[in-house]
Structures are given as C-alpha cells and as structure tokens.
Amino acid sequence: MSSDRVRPTFSAPQPPGAAGGAGGAAPAATAGSWPRLGRLDGVCALVTGAREGLGLATARALGERGARVLLGGRSAARLEPVVASLRAEGVDASSFAADVSVASELDAAFAAAAEAGDVPRILVNNVGVRDRRGVDTLDTAAFSALLGTDLVAAYDVTRRFLAAHGERPGGAIVTISSIAAVRGRAGDVGYAAAKAGLEGMTRSLASELGPRGYRVNAVAPGSIATESNAELMVDPRFSEVVRTRTALERWGRPEEIAAAVAFLASGEASYITGHTLVVDGGLSTLF
Numbered sequence: 001m002s003s004d005r006v007r008p009t010f011s012a013p014q015p016p017g018a019a020g021g022a023g024g025a026a027p028a029a030t031a032g033s034w035p036r037l038g039r040l041d042g043v044c045a046l047v048t049g050a051r052e053g054l055g056l057a058t059a060r061a062l063g064e065r066g067a068r069v070l071l072g073g074r075s076a077a078r079l080e081p082v083v084a085s086l087r088a089e090g091v092d093a094s095s096f097a098a099d100v101s102v103a104s105e106l107d108a109a110f111a112a113a114a115e116a117g118d119v120p121r122i123l124v125n126n127v128g129v130r131d132r133r134g135v136d137t138l139d140t141a142a143f144s145a146l147l148g149t150d151l152v153a154a155y156d157v158t159r160r161f162l163a164a165h166g167e168r169p170g171g172a173i174v175t176i177s178s179i180a181a182v183r184g185r186a187g188d189v190g191y192a193a194a195k196a197g198l199e200g201m202t203r204s205l206a207s208e209l210g211p212r213g214y215r216v217n218a219v220a221p222g223s224i225a226t227e228s229n230a231e232l233m234v235d236p237r238f239s240e241v242v243r244t245r246t247a248l249e250r251w252g253r254p255e256e257i258a259a260a261v262a263f264l265a266s267g268e269a270s271y272i273t274g275h276t277l278v279v280d281g282g283l284s285t286l287f
C-alpha cells in the first residue's frame with residue numbers, strides 16, 4: 001500500500017504568506033480545507049523501538065488515528081507477533097527491522113519500506129537504552145557506544161527519513177527525550193548526556209527544517225510504567241519516590257506519552273516546533 005499519496009496533514013513548503021509557509025499570516029481556512037483535527041489518515045509513520053513500551057503505545061496511538069505505522073525493532077521475528085496483534089486491533093501496521101545503530105541495516109529497512117510504497121512522513125525517534133554506571137566505571141568506549149545508540153542513531157535515522165522525501169519535503173519528527181535531559185542523577189551520565197543532546201538537536205533541526213515544511217519536537221517523559229522499569233516498579237522504595245515526587249502521585253502510563261506524541265505529530269500541533277513537551281506528572285516541577 002502506498003502511504004505517500006494522501007498527505008492531509010503535511011504539504012510541501014508554500015510561498016510566503018500561504019498557510020504553513022514562511023512569513024505573513026495564514027489565510028483563513030475555508031470549509032473543508034483543513035484535515036480533521038488529530039486524524040492521521042493516509043499518513044505513514046515510522047516509530048523506532050516499537051516492540052514494547054512507549055514505542056508500541058505510540059505506534060498504537062498513531063494507528064488508531066488512521067496512520068499506517070512501521071514498527072521498528074532489531075528483529076523481524078520478534079516484531080512479527082506485535083505487528084499481528086496491532087493488525088488484529090484494526091491498525092495498519094508493518095515491521096521495520098533494523099538496529100538503528102547499524103547503517104547498513106537502516107539502509108536495507110528504508111529500501112524495503114520504499115519498495116512496499118511506504119514513505120514515512122512522521123518519524124518518532126524512540127530508541128533509548130540505558131547504562132546505569134557512574135563515571136568511575138562507565139569507560140569512554142561505553143559512554144561513546146551509549147551516545148551512538150541514543151543520540152547519533154536518531155540523527156542517522158532522521159537524515160534517512162528526510163532523504164526519502166526527495167523533491168517533496170514535509171513532515172513531523174518527534175523525538176523521545178527524558179527529564180534526565182535537564183535533571184541530574186548519579187549513575188546515569190551517558191543517558192543524560194544523550195537526552196540533552198537530543199533536545200538540542202530538536203531545537204536546531206526545527207530551525208533548519210521549518211522552511212522546508214517540517215515540524216520537529218520532543219517529548220520528555222518522567223517515570224512511566226513500562227517493561228524497562230519492571231524492576232523499579234516492584235521496588236517499594238522507588239515507587240515511594242515516584243509517589244512523593246510527582247504532583248500526581250503515581251507512575252505514568254505509556255498511553256499518556258503516546259497521546260502527547262500523537263498530538264505533536266498531528267495537524268493539531270501545526271504551529272508548534274522546536275518544543276520539548278514534558279510529560280512527567282509534575283516530577284520536574286517539584287522541589
């Protein structure tokens with residue numbers, strides 16, 4: 001199925017003064033000239049790291065809004081049952097198997113998608129791994145490897161996403177950061193550095209790509225109840241920290257992050273770019 005034919009939410013750059021173009025005010029919308037707010041029908045979305053956790057919740061949220069979703073992960077076999085279960089829910093889903101830190105795998109996955117007629121117009125840079133070691137034990141090679149997967153790979157995927165558009169630019173990029181980008185924590189130095197880098201990258205790409213019809217934003221989750229936090233969630237001390245240090249006194253749910261990503265990816269956020277939306281139940285606002 002080709003998902004590049006209908007692009008209701010995005011359009012190539014307009015001349016100055018036109019809706020979405022550079023300069024001047026957008027003209028008043030005429031009846032039927034705007035997509036239905038929040039819908040993503042006919043738009044193809046690539047979500048990296050979508051086999052479980054926030055990526056899977058995001059793929060589901062985008063799919064429920066009508067997008068065709070490509071689910072990223074390192075293994076086609078592991079993605080298969082996840083794709084099947086989303087399809088059973090009525091989501092138009094396929095797998096996008098590639099390790100984001102391996103250029104040749106990304107090339108092959110983008111080529112396979114193009115072959116199938118899929119040109120993503122929404123990119124969710126979601127892959128983010130952790131190495132909870134401090135400066136004395138996280139050696140430079142390990143620090144660099146972590147940045148390679150969490151920061152450099154997002155840049156690499158973004159470049160390929162843009163290149164796939166050729167002479168027809170336009171789309172939305174949402175990158176998953178963390179409150180670790182702006183708050184410090186002992187034993188998390190590599191992850192925090194990568195997330196801070198992603199937020200800087202988001203702002204600069206927004207400036208650079210806005211004139212070409214792209215919006216670039218980030219979402220910074222707090223403590224979310226995902227598989228990757230399974231051990232912390234059964235640790236009563238950590239759950240007490242979450243309860244007492246969030247205004248909402250609880251862990252966040254994956255779909256609460258997914259809703260923020262879907263909003264930023266959709267036409268509802270048509271004038272928002274270069275922004276990091278913190279979704280943390282108030283964790284970073286208390287002291």
Ligand SMILES: NC(=O)c1ccc[n+]([C@@H]2O[C@H](COP(=O)([O-])OP(=O)(O)OC[C@H]3O[C@@H](n4cnc5c(N)ncnc54)[C@H](OP(=O)(O)O)[C@@H]3O)[C@@H](O)[C@H]2O)c1
Pocket residue numbers: 048049050051052053054055072073074075078079098099100101126127128129149176177178179220221222223224225226227228229
């Ligand atoms: N969970 C939270 O509380 C929280 C809080 C703040 C920020 N975040 C951020 O949110 C994002 C998602 O977190 P999560 O906890 O939902 O993720 P996760 O469960 O740790 O990872 C999601 C998927 O990413 C895939 N993946 C890992 N390395 C990959 C690679 N090199 N190439 C391609 N795919 C890869 C894995 O699938 P395969 O094994 O099949 O490859 C994994 O199932 C991350 O960026 C994380 O830093 C999470």
